[in-house]
Amino acid sequence: MALLTAVSLGGLVPSAAADEVWPNSSPVLRFLSYNICGNSNELADCTLTDDVTTRGDRIAKQVTEWNADLLFLQEVCESQFDYLKTKLDSRGYEGHFVPTLTPAEDGTGDLCVDNDDPAHHDESNYGIAVLAKGAVTPKEIDVTTGTEDPAKKEDWNPACVEASLQGRTTLACSVHLYPYTAAVTQGQAENLAEEVQSWINAGVPVVLGGDFNPIHGAGAERDQANAPLSTSLDAFYNHSGGVGRFMEADESDASRFTAKCQALNPPAGRCRSGEPTLREKGTDPEAKLDYIFLSEGHFKNVVGDALTRDPAVSDHYAYRGAATWSWCNNPDDGRADMLRRDSAGDLWRHFGGTDGRLGALPCKIGADFGGARLLARGGDFDGDNDGTADLYTIDGQGDLYLHPGHPTELFYRNRIKAGWGWGQATTLQATDNMIGEAGRDLLVRFDDGKLYLVPGDGTGQFGAKVEIGHGWQIYDTVLAPGDVNGDGKADVIARDPQGLLFFYAGTGETGSTALKPRVQIGYSWNQYNSVIAPGDVNGDGKPDLLARDAQGRLWYYQGSGALNGNSTFAPRVESGLSVSTGEMLL
Numbered sequence: 284m285a286l287l288t289a290v291s292l293g294g295l296v297p298s299a300a301a302d303e304v305w306p307n308s309s310p311v312l313r314f315l316s317y318n319i320c321g322n323s324n325e326l327a328d329c330t331l332t333d334d335v336t337t338r339g340d341r342i343a344k345q346v347t348e349w350n351a352d353l354l355f356l357q358e359v360c361e362s363q364f365d366y367l368k369t370k371l372d373s374r375g376y377e378g379h380f381v382p383t384l385t386p387a388e389d390g391t392g393d394l395c396v397d398n399d400d401p402a403h404h405d406e407s408n409y410g411i412a413v414l415a416k417g418a419v420t421p422k423e424i425d426v427t428t429g430t431e432d433p434a435k436k437e438d439w440n441p442a443c444v445e446a447s448l449q450g451r452t453t454l455a456c457s458v459h460l461y462p463y464t465a466a467v468t469q470g471q472a473e474n475l476a477e478e479v480q481s482w483i484n485a486g487v488p489v490v491l492g493g494d495f496n497p498i499h500g501a502g503a504e505r506d507q508a509n510a511p512l513s514t515s516l517d518a519f520y521n522h523s524g525g526v527g528r529f530m531e532a533d534e535s536d537a538s539r540f541t542a543k544c545q546a547l548n549p550p551a552g553r554c555r556s557g558e559p560t561l562r563e564k565g566t567d568p569e570a571k572l573d574y575i576f577l578s579e580g581h582f583k584n585v586v587g588d589a590l591t592r593d594p595a596v597s598d599h600y601a602y603r604g605a606a607t608w609s610w611c612n613n614p615d616d617g618r619a620d621m622l623r624r625d626s627a628g629d630l631w632r633h634f635g636g637t638d639g640r641l642g643a644l645p646c647k648i649g650a651d652f653g654g655a656r657l658l659a660r661g662g663d664f665d666g667d668n669d670g671t672a673d674l675y676t677i678d679g680q681g682d683l684y685l686h687p688g689h690p691t692e693l694f695y696r697n698r699i700k701a702g703w704g705w706g707q708a709t710t711l712q713a714t715d716n717m718i719g720e721a722g723r724d725l726l727v728r729f730d731d732g733k734l735y736l737v738p739g740d741g742t743g744q745f746g747a748k749v750e751i752g753h754g755w756q757i758y759d760t761v762l763a764p765g766d767v768n769g770d771g772k773a774d775v776i777a778r779d780p781q782g783l784l785f786f787y788a789g790t791g792e793t794g795s796t797a798l799k800p801r802v803q804i805g806y807s808w809n810q811y812n813s814v815i816a817p818g819d820v821n822g823d824g825k826p827d828l829l830a831r832d833a834q835g836r837l838w839y840y841q842g843s844g845a846l847n848g849n850s851t852f853a854p855r856v857e858s859g860l861s862v863s864t865g866e867m868l869l
Contacts, residue, residue: 287439298344304367304588308697310628312449312582313744314532314575314604315346316355317491319342320362320597321411322395328562328598333396335403338596339366345601346371348628350650352448354378354414355457355492355575355781358548360395362407368414374627375682375719379421379441383459385409385567388436399479409437409452411493413457415424415446423494424456428470431461437470441493448490451608454482458493460515462679465498467815468743469515476518477529479578483528486752488581491519494599497825507570509543513557519576523547523555529576531558532604558589560600575604582606611646621837622660622869623862628653630695635820639827639839640859649686649695654678657695660817661723662867675725681706681745706732714763715773719792727774732756736797751797758785764816765826768846776816776828777801786846804851811838815868828852831868 294867331338346354355378356364364380386406393417397403397711401680413419420444421569424799431439443456458475461467497513500506502701511531512524519527521794524547533539534553544554559569577585589600618635618792623645625631629651634642636823652658674686674695683702686695704767705711710728717724717736727739727748735753739745755761758777767774772789779785784805787798820827825842832838837860840852862868 295835305697306651309586309605309651310584310607311350312606312608313351313650314355314490314492314606315349315351315354316357316457316494316573316575316602316604317342317345318357318494318599319359319363319598320583321359321600323358323598325598329594329596331595333360333398333403335360335363335366335397335400339370341593341596342367342601343370346376349603350627352416353446353455353490353492355455356412356414357414357459357494358409358778360407362395362397362403363412364412367524371414373515375416376414377417377419377446378412378789379419379444380408380410380412381440381443382408382410383438383440385435411442411459412458413442413444413455413492414440415444415448417444417447417454419444419531424452424475424529426460426471426474426478428474429466430464430470431437431700432463435463440450441475442490445487448488449608449865451488451646453488453490454479455490456492458491460494460496460837462496464516465501465513466686467520468498469513472515473518480528485579488781489576489578490670491574491576492602492604493574494572496572505567507567509541509556510570510572511574512543512547516555519574520555521579525555527576528579528584530583530585531555531557531762532575532577532602533571533589535586536588553662558600560589560602562592562598562600573599573602575602576745577604577606578720579751581609583609608646611648614787616822617819617824618822619820619827621815621817621820622648622658624652624655624658624867624869625700626863626865635817635822637821639821639841641820641837641839643860649674652676655684657708657711657731658867658869659711659713659725675701675711677705677708677711681708698756710761712761712763715765715777717773717789717797718791724773727759727762728755730756734761736793736794749793749797751794761812762814762816762828764842765818767842767844767851769825769844776804778808778814782807784808786851788846802846803848804846805849812864813868816869829858829868830855831864833864835864837862 298653309465316661355558361453368378424443441456441458456554460471471692480598497510497515499510499513508787517525519529540554544556557571560573561570587604620635621633630652631645632648657677659675673688676684683705684698686698706728712726714726723739727735732755734755736746736751761779762776772791774789775787777785785801786804813831825844827842830838837858838855839858
């Protein structure tokens with residue numbers, strides 16, 4: 284068993300095609316839209332027909348695997364919505380259901396009846412729904428034109444809510460437009476686009492997801508293979524004949540660009556096209572009927588992907604979308620930021636400020652980090668020379684992974700297995716180069732108290748671990764803050780259970796002489812349940828510390844740039860944030 288494989292990690296970063304939208308590498312604003320065929324009795328469409336529990340379990344699995352922030356459902360029975368909402372309660376989802384057809388209006392006596400499940404033998408409403416992480420406030424929007432065929436009975440208004448999308452109020456609407464007549468579909472689309480203008484004009488992001496039922500052409504000219512070019516979608520697209528204010532999630536998939544959409548001279552890398560989301564029907568081929576539209580100016584890095592159809596659930600394909608906030612850049616401002624892993628395993632970045640206070644509105648930068656036992660943030664390890672901070676994790680099996688940072692954005696790309704045999708590690712820290720070579724290093728403490736340096740060479744390769752200390756089990760915290768005393772060499776800080784804080788000056792050497800004898804630089808630090816060394820928070824060129832107390836309040840300790848006993852770090856200043864004591868800080 285080796286602690287780290289000696290490979291060039293930079294050379295292993297996989298390239299992804301435009302339409303590959305995977306949970307471990309996609310932007311971390313996540314959306315899922317699904318017409319679930321909830322009341323169909325057509326076995327060719329969905330073998331589960333009116334089923335509640337199995338359908339709900341499969342959809343819940345889709346939501347959790349994708350870690351969706353917003354879920355848009357169409358053709359859903361209220362019994363199915365209620366079951367799914369209960370399944371997702373523990374993950375913090377709230378929802379809003381809008382009936383589009385009631386049992387009284389339907390008149391069949393069989394609306395949304397699950398004949399195979401005694402618990403759902405009663406009729407229930409049929410409709411449309413939206414779910415979001417966190418509290419939602421329903422909003423009524425009327426898109427009807429007055430020209431809908433009353434014989435069709437069904438209502439066509441969207442289910443809209445205001446939700447806090449990763450800390451920012453957002454309008455989210457689940458959409459199911461009229462499918463029978465192109466003129467009515469277009470009228471409803473134009474009404475919807477007009478209704479949401481007030482939110483966009485007020486600076487509120489808008490996300491519209493659902494089955495827009497675009498009809499492209501008529502009669503012999505009907506061309507559903509190019510459904511995204513339908514005039515009914517002109518109200519949303521902001522290019523290629525569109526007059527809207529939205530980007531569509533899958534419009535960047537170059538493998539789906541058609542000659543007809545390219546003939547409209549779209550912006551570079553975009554086209555009114557995308558992967559089909561509905562199986563072939565009659566003379567119509569597979570078609571893209573489902574869309575996720577995101578308001579321009581609020582989002583970027585927008586991508587989408589239709590998943591493989593589940594014939595038990597629907598004739599539609601579940602449709603994923605992802606994006607980042609337009610303001611969540613990777614700023615080269617000289618200030619270190621704090622990372623936080625929440626109880627759901629999501630990773631967040633809180634921006635540092637010149638006064639040491641952290642920004643209140645964070646950017647989500649990663650998902651599905653709940654299985655990581657140890658995490659270490661650092662600089663550019665992977666040898667791609669993009670200057671971005673990469674991340675290392677050790678999971679419960681003792682495997683070490685590199686998560687390469689995106690060069691301009693705040694999220695991580697596909698993780699790469701970098702080593703194994705780390706099961707006994709109790710501390711993992713990324714540090715500036717401690718022995719004067721080109722790359723950044725890892726500092727690892729094991730449960731036997733031995734402290735190791737794992738030297739990097741700046742290309743993504745690591746040498747063999749070198750023991751630089753023993754007896755370090757006396758400390759409950761070991762940190763790699765960088766150059767604390769201003770001598771140009773990376774140092775180490777440790778805290779014991781009595782709350783004493785110790786400084787170990789780096790010598791630039793390796794082995795037993797890598798660190799000088801310890802010097803006490805603080806006391807009463809046991810009042811904190813977490814102490815971290817994120818780097819230079821205020822941008823003055825000196826490494827700082829952050830600490831969280833029992834009430835969850837964060838405190839900032841400004842580094843002096845010199846070794847000065849208990850004054851090595853300035854008196855604490857409240858950082859302005861409060862963070863749950865159950866969340867990991869980096």
